[in-house]
Amino acid sequence: GRGGTGVALLAARCADQAVLTGRALASLLANLLANPEQLALIRAVPALTGQAWEESLRRNPPVHVVLRRATRDLAISGGTVPAGAAVALLVGSANRDPGRFADPDRFDLHRATSGALALGPADCPAARVAELQAECAVDALLTAMPGLRAADAFDPAESGLLTRAPHRLLVRPS
Numbered sequence: 001g002r003g004g005t006g007v008a009l010l011a012a013r014c015a016d017q018a019v020l021t022g023r024a025l026a027s028l029l030a031n032l033l034a035n036p037e038q039l040a041l042i043r044a045v046p047a048l049t050g051q052a053w054e055e056s057l058r059r060n061p062p063v064h065v066v067l068r069r070a071t072r073d074l075a076i077s078g079g080t081v082p083a084g085a086a087v088a089l090l091v092g093s094a095n096r097d098p099g100r101f102a103d104p105d106r107f108d109l110h111r112a113t114s115g116a117l118a119l120g121p122a123d124c125p126a127a128r129v130a131e132l133q134a135e136c137a138v139d140a141l142l143t144a145m146p147g148l149r150a151a152d153a154f155d156p157a158e159s160g161l162l163t164r165a166p167h168r169l170l171v172r173p174s
Contacts, residue, residue: 030166043142050135056107065162
């Protein structure tokens with residue numbers, strides 16, 4: 001019935017969110033391993049993990065392209081997007097806009113500029129849950145492996161078209 005469809009839809013959305021959270025967490029760890037001085041800051045001040053999470057979502061969002069349909073005519077950049085037109089929002093590009101973010105390719109957990117496009121609106125409960133999961137995961141990982149560092153052959157290359165994340169993370173426990 002109708003209720004079963006709603007439950008199935010909710011389950012599918014939760015599964016999708018879990019996949020995105022996993023990809024975002026992989027990117028966070030890749031950014032920290034590639035920037036050992038910032039990983040050292042997280043070790044010293046675990047409360048900075050939330051800032052590192054936000055910066056990682058800006059620099060390496062798990063979703064790089066969002067497909068939408070215009071609900072009305074929209075005048076933008078000297079042209080018009082007509083109602084009903086398919087629109088591709090290039091999140092990965094917007095988050096690296098040098099007009100908005102100074103040195104946009106650099107990972108900097110102290111970056112003061114906000115406004116990156118990430119996992120959803122700031123008041124989205126799923127986005128907050130994902131942030132808490134990241135904080136817990138990083139804390140647990142650094143507690144279990146206090147000497148964690150990137151392996152010599154570390155290459156955090158991202159893969160994927162619409163969603164992206166490192167395929168693998170090579171580490172040394174000490």
